[in-house]
Amino acid sequence: MAPADPSPFVVTDPCPVCHGRGAIDEQPCATCHGTGVHRFYHGTKAELKPGDLIEPGFSSNFGKRKQATYVYVTGTLDAATWGAELALGEGRGRIYRVEPTGPIEDDPNLTDKKFPGNPTKSYRSREPLRVSGELTDWQGHSPETLKAMKDNLERLKRLGVEAID
Ligand SMILES: [Zn+2]
Numbered sequence: 093m094a095p096a097d098p099s100p101f102v103v104t105d106p107c108p109v110c111h112g113r114g115a116i117d118e119q120p121c122a123t124c125h126g127t128g129v130h131r132f133y134h135g136t137k138a139e140l141k142p143g144d145l146i147e148p149g150f151s152s153n154f155g156k157r158k159q160a161t162y163v164y165v166t167g168t169l170d171a172a173t174w175g176a177e178l179a180l181g182e183g184r185g186r187i188y189r190v191e192p193t194g195p196i197e198d199d200p201n202l203t204d205k206k207f208p209g210n211p212t213k214s215y216r217s218r219e220p221l222r223v224s225g226e227l228t229d230w231q232g233h234s235p236e237t238l239k240a241m242k243d244n245l246e247r248l249k250r251l252g253v254e255a256i257d
Contacts, residue, residue, distance in 0.1 A: 099170060100170045100171075100212065101168065101170075101211040102168060102170070103167045103168060103213055104133065104167065104168055104169040105129070105130045105131035105167070106128055106129065106130055106167075107123055107127070107129060107130045108123075109121055109123040110123065110124060112128040112129075114126045114127055127167060127196070128167070128213070129213055132165040132166065132167055132189070132190050132191065132192065132215075133165065133166055133167070133169060133171075133172035133188065133189060133190065133227065134146060134163070134166070134172065134187070134190045134221055134223075135166075135171075135172040135173060135175025135176030135178075135179060135187050136175060136176060136179045136185070136186055137176070137179040137180070137182070137183050137184070137185055137186065138179075138181070138186070139183075140186070140188055140223045140226070141223065142223055142224055142225055143222065144222075144223045145193075145220040145221065145223070146163050146190065146220055146222075146223065147163065148161055148162050148163050148217075148218055149161070161218065162217060162218060163216065163217055163219075163220065163221050164199060164215070164216050165190055165196065165214075165215050165216075165221060166212060166213055166215070167213030167215075168212055168213050168214075169187070169230060170212070171212045171213070172187045172227075172230075173185075173187065173230060173231075173232060173233060174241070176230075176232075177232055177233060177238055178242070178245070186226060187226070187227040187230050188224075188227065189223070189225045189226075189227060190222060190223055190224065191221065191222045192217050192219065193219045193222055194217055194218065194220075195217065195218075195219070196215040197215060197217070198210045198214070198215060198216075199214035
């Protein structure tokens with residue numbers, strides 16, 4: 093099946109129980125732990141196969157090469173696409189379907205005032221992610237959009253802001 097709408101803030105594969113709302117009768121949905129996400133994605137440049145684990149510290153996708161304490165997952169194809177395109181390293185970006193093996197929490201880098209709530213469905217975990225498969229038919233952002241994002245990240249870096257891990 094082709095990926096659903098890759099627009100920002102659209103959950104690609106919503107939880108079938110709560111239909112992506114994350115809540116049922118105002119209680120967090122137990123099936124998706126309140127995320128509304130059925131399947132998570134992880135963008136990277138690393139070559140992985142089903143069953144591989146992505147460990148915290150495996151790679152720091154953005155910014156300087158510090159040890160990452162967390163691994164990042166998202167429920168939107170758009171955010172995973174950014175992860176793949178902006179990842180450090182050589183070669184093409186890749187997007188994997190992943191299953192968190194431990195608790196996840198909102199990614200604070202993407203849940204500030206600019207994005208109230210967690211509309212990009214970006215989460216982080218201290219536990220590894222298990223790769224369940226690679227998504228092969230995704231489309232990258234346009235060269236102009238990608239350049240604008242890279243320029244923006246570069247500007248933030250000069251300002252001493254480590255924007256995104
Ligand atoms: Zn749910």
